[in-house]
Amino acid sequence: MPTLSVDILFKAAVQLFFTEEHAISLTFTDKGIRIRFPTTRRLAEYLNVPHYYILPYFAMMEEQELVTREERVGIHTTNEGSMKIIRIMKEDFFKESIHLLGPEIFEQICKQSEN
Secondary structure: OOOOOHHHHHHHHHHHHHHHHOOOOEEEEOOEEEEEEOOHHHHHHHHOOOHHHHHHHHHHHHHOOOEEEEOOOEEEEOHHHHHHHHHHHHHHOHHHHHHHHOHHHHHHHHHHHHO
């Protein structure tokens, strides 16, 4: 069973976007970019760990203001969480990011995340 951490969950979320979902849901607001995060059950399944192992890390991510959870809406990143995901996309999944989003959109997302 893999050792879990907030960083591992964020990287797993990005891996899911590119390897299984082949999609990423972005919301642009006047306060920045929000990215829809996979559910706790989906991440647990992907990482092959029991669901209840993931829950404390999501609580930590909420405390650190990396994600927000809304009933019947889902889990979304905050600005800080979005920057973390975009950093992973740039550093570890650059080609996949450009392939999925296109170079222009990915470049703009990277620029906006730097502001």
